[in-house]
Amino acid sequence: MQLYLPIADIPVNVFLILAMGAAVGFVSGMFGIGGGFLMTPLLIFVGIAPAVAVASVASHIAASSFSGAISYWRRRAIDPVLAVVLLSGGSLGTALGVWTFTLLRSLGQLDLMIATSYVILLTTVGGLMFWEGLRALLRARRGGPVTTRRPGSHVWIHGLPLKMRFKRSKIYLSVIPVVVIGLLIGFIGAVMGIGGGFILVPLLIYVLRVPTSTVIGTSMVLTLVTMVFATMLHAVTNHLVDAVLALILMVGGVTGAQFGARAGQKIRGEHLRLLLGLLVLAVGIRFAVELVIRPEDLFTVRETGVTG
């Protein structure tokens, strides 16, 4: 069934967009990531203008993460204190990121910057997660102890002042690294146009030693807030949010996210990390290949402004 999108100005197949929303929603519900780094390239592939895709995906991620967050909240898998502290850093990071974005755009080569940071970030994070997941899995095979919090994990981070008790996560930690991580995610999110969940989740697990049970729900809260802000910003500044496209994506996305969240609860933590690592790594490699191999067409045409 074809439907004409009022802002993107092209007709699309509703079922195709629904299916894409559901697939990405499933992944996002399962791993607690926004899925923007998957959805945006898919939409561009279907023929939607990159700017419209980025802007509309923000609201889709907001819907997906909200429905995910609600179900995690019911299972008491969200640490509200941790989320608030992360957000305080996150909002500052977003502001810094928007400022940097404007600066980079005035210098040119923003596209290249985004593509290379995608490659570096995705392959590094994906590779590390995959490797860690694999090791945990092998340890479990050999019958070794499987614990999220390994003994002797008291690193320099735990020596920092301003310690605070995060009850739901059962950790006692300085707020400094938490705010810094929030800042970093907000910054990366604004510059690269992604929610940043796939970086946040491993950072929370490996650096802050937050137990896997509360990581995903809490990361979803952060994604939700940043994406609602992003939707507003895109709507006010560029007028490029396609509400019809967003609605189709949302309906597919929230449905997928529900099943994803359920599937995520069934899978063991280390398997989940291994899978997410693989996925992130695969997308990173795909971006790298695109940069390295000779493009099919060396030329690209883009509209810069319409009048009359």
Added chain:
Amino acid sequence: MTARLARTLGWLALAAVLAASPVRAERLIVSVSNHRVTVTPNYSGEELVLFGSVEKDASTPANRTYDLVVTVAGPRADMVTRRKERRFGIWINTDSRQFLQVPTYLALFSNRPFDAIASPEVQRRQQLGLNNVLLTQRVGPDYADVVPDDAFRSAFVRLRKQHGLYREETSAVTFLTPTLFRTGIPLPAEVPIGLYNVEIKLFAEGALVAKTDTAFEIVKVGFEQFVATTARQNGFVYGLVTAFMALMTGWMASIVFRKD
């Protein structure tokens, strides 16, 4: 005195105008099948039909054979063409050209190849064919249209052609009788919204003998129109509504799928 001088000048001007405009032996009468294409939710492209006839008068030489060129130009926009090059092992955009106020849709139809219709000089002057249409580029501080085989220009035309937005068909115009003609104007689904100008040029023995134009518009109506205007004029409200819609959708899903 001044009044008389003015009157004399007026007569002279009128005489000059009459002398400058040649005696029109032919007149073109044309019409498009639809002057207002509306974009509805199930819009997926359309084809318009342009038809018309060549009206002759007493001064028309007998047994003249005619050639017809139809140019359809959509709303104009600035566009940029970029070229990738390999630097440090990766492909990056290195060079670019900006095309200023070029048609977003451009179609040229004729009844036979342009070379058979007119001399290269006339083709260039009358902008017959995609190679001769004026596409202004900004090259550094200069504004110019470059030669047709310029790398950026040909890449631009080629990419627009791939999307069906630029087209050139030298057999699309059919003469039903020696003076009655028709041609189809295909509009692909991703065709831009706006006003389209149609220019019809009649040639005989390699020279332009008559010219006329008409227009049609592609407009969004109803819901599409409402969404597009709201997004543009009330960005804040639009954003709020979209964000609220996102939250509602998420909330509804969690209710629908709730397992108790």
